[in-house]
Amino acid sequence: MKAGFDPETSRQARASYASRILRLAGIDDPRIEEAFASVPREAFLPPPPWTVISMGVGGRTSEIAEIYENVLVAIAPARGINNGEPALHAAWIAAVGPQPGETVIHVGAGTGYYTAILARLVEPGGRVEAYEYEADLASLAAANLERYANVTVHSASAFGRVLPNADIVYVNAGVVAPDVEWLRALNPCGRLIFPWQPHKGWGPAMLVTRQARGFAARSLMTVGFISCSGTSERASVRNLPTEAELAAVRSVWIRRDRAPDTSAVAVYDDVWFSSEETA
Incomplete structure (x- = not known):
């Protein structure tokens, strides 16, 4: 708890906030509600x-009551970086379903607020490897956490590097295409959630699940995130997907494992999206 705030006032605000956030997200999960109620948001914000x-x-x-909405x-602000919308994150966290003992890679951890919530949800026995490209934010996250x-906390980009094996890769920065290493890091039945933004500034939040024969994928909602620093993927113009095609995606593939075919919706250097199920 940062100085200047009564702990009991904060605790009471968090309790009602957590239940409101889950209702807004359409989520009924006592574990996620408890995690939101237990982590003081003000501890991860500037003064x-x-x-x-x-x-x-x-x-x-x-x-303090106004940050618990x-x-x-x-x-x-100058870099367009914010703490994130709680109801959106509640929905995403419910979609990936962190469980005790699991390992999470958090890409774009910022100052660590949602990292802390993820950390609570994988206790006991689980871990969170948090990556933040902006050095000043990574330093704050390390102190806050x-x-x-x-x-x-890793003061580094999580794009273009081999990552530890994980059950969840939780990405809080928009990308033209997911890093192939995020897919490779997933354990069997592992889940990846990321903002796919082939069009500047917007696109679907994609939930990807590693299956025995590939990576199932589906769109959850349309979102807009600040772009992931250090990325280099570009779509070919002929394969830039329409909004309808984005919604039609059912799987994503590593090109070294399977070459793009007529079901391809978007093709990148290392990965491609398909309208077909993984089967």
Whole structure:
């Protein structure tokens, strides 16, 4: 808890906040609700007054109750970096279903708020490997997460590097295409969630699950995220997918494992998306 806030006031605000966030997300999961209720959001934010953003409109506040709503809170405004919308993250976390003992790779950890929630959900026995490209944010995340013994913060990009094996890869930065190493890192039945943004600034949140014969994929919702730093993938113009094609994706493949065929929706250097099931 950062200085200046009454712990009991924060605890009460978090309890009602957690239940509201899950209702907004359409989620009924006591474990996720408890995780949101247990992690103090203000401990992962810059000092007040905070800039909160709701429905595209921003305002300044020092009232702790106002950060316990479904609002974005600015972290680095000049870079367009914020703390993320809680209901969206609740929905994503429910989609990947972190379980005790699992390993999570968190790509784009920011200052660590959702990293802490993920860390709570994989206890006991689980770990979170958190990657943050922006060095100042990584330093803040390491300090903020110091009490979480099952978290390691890496001040580095998680794009273009071999990663440890994981049950979940949770990506909080938009990409033109997923890094092939995110797919390779997944254990059997492992889950990857990421914002696929082949069109600038928007695209579907994709849930990918490793199966015996490939990677099943489906679109969850349309989102807009700040782009992942350090990426280099580009789509060929002829394969730039339409909105309907984005929604039609049912699998993603590593090109070394299977060459693109007539079911291809989008083809990249190392991976491609298909409208066919993995079968």
